[in-house]
Amino acid sequence: MSKPKVAFFDFACCEGCQLQMANFGEVLLDILNLVDIVTFREVMSEKSEIYDIAIIEGSITTAHDTERIKNIRAKAKVVIAYGSCATIGGINGMKNKFDLEEIKKYVYRDGAKQIETLPTRAVHQVVKVDYFINCCPVYPPEILKVLKCVIAGIPYAVPDYAVCVECKLNENVCMYDKGITCLGPVTKAGCNSWCINNGNICYGCRGMVTNPAKNGQLDILARHKIPLDWITNKLDMYNKPRELDEQK
């Protein structure tokens, strides 16, 4: 059996998630035993239009992007959304909070008229996605887990419970005990509470759990005297395009 061909593509993103892959070191050799990488501009010059597995970094923000991702979907047997921008829209989604023409002028000033832009969408909001690797940047142990599932042809379920679960198992002191707001209670686990283990808060980069408790969360905000718009702003840093899922 020939090895599956893997191609990396980037849309609106910083390409930092692909860098995580390039930084793998020795494990990369194990991966290369199992797949042929045919397109990966961050590490090689060769390119190929023939591939089985497409790993997509970045969100879809232009008409050109939309056409391009549809073409990739048509060619690939498996599409993996890779990183926050691809899985949930990520920080590019912040522009969805504003009027498009206004925000374009704010950013590009006189050059705005040459810029063509659409509201930010995650990859699954445009084409069918088979696997999701969340996080900003992607969490290396999870990349490996998902790649194994892809090669074995079995599904991967992103944990659909709060980051708090993994955070407690790591016995971190709760950020709320320290008087600091953290998005752990509404954010999907799977990163082993990576940020909190290292003294940072959860920014919600993995996307919200599918069934967040709206009333309960509002109670918590009220108790900690955290204004709603303040937490919404925090959530929107990564999660603004979630609204497009809710409209469906």
Next chain:
Amino acid sequence: MQYVILKKVNFDDFITALAAQEKVVGPVARGYDNFSFQEVKSGKEISIKYIPTILPPKKYFMPQREKLIEFDKSQNKFEAVLEYDKVVIFGIHTCDLAGIQCLNMVFSDKPKDINYLVRKNKLLIIGLECNVYCDQYASCKVVDNHLPNGGYDLFFTELPDSFIVHVNTLRGDELIEKTRLFNPAEKIHLDQLEEVRKKKREIFKDEVKIGHHELSKLFDRAYDSKVWEDLDKRCVACGNCTNVCPSCYCFDILDNMNFDFNTGDRSRGWDSCQNEPFAKVATGENFRKTRGARQRHRYFRKFKYPVERYSRYFCTGCGRCTRTCMAKISLKETINALVDEQK
């Protein structure tokens, strides 16, 4: 019954001497009124006065993640794995001793859990008495765990100038002999211990509006209570309550395949009935879809089901679930609300 005395001035030497020979863990302050059991090298690192740690000492008996099997498909080989560490655990409060007793019952039940039972025998347990309530969240009296009730090798009670230590097992006795810092207890010490216990009987009162024996009956009539609807609105399913519980023992089993796609391992990790996917089955059906139903299940798993199976409450009264709840759901308030409803 054998009691010995350790002078307080010798406590640091005791832990230091012990830590020079074995791995010793004890309650360590983490700031913001949080504590956790951690490895220590001297007595100075230990907080003698502490409120229940973030995670109970359960983590040494049943680690958060534990390898069970290693396999090699190409050789058709499956081998059981037993990972354990010899550890002396200092400073376990009576609530957490009760938690360990609960786990012992569960894992000795058929089918016996060999990994748990072997590991348990490698752990030496030193209990530590709470002379007063740790805080307003504890409810150890109503579940009868405020006084020592076995389940330890040694048990420390703080007296004015010393610790009086109950030696409960041969292993505990050997440890005392080894350190040579203990003296036999005299009458004055036994009187002081009696004084501590007498005071405790005055301080510790049933923390809820119902007594020990009526508690399980309360839950016989609680299934359709409105109280669960209230919890449904408040709970955010963060899973903190079960993850910090000393008697929760649910786990999930996961296979990890290495990149050669032949070798790998099977491990288990803590799971929680509060997690959204916990009761979800292959067809997509979720048997406990609402957060209220999941909270009810948690309470029934402490106050009803284990009473029927093991004749004891699996709530140890440590108060961790209340302390850690993001939504401030209080165990004492929930029980009181059920009592009020049934009046």
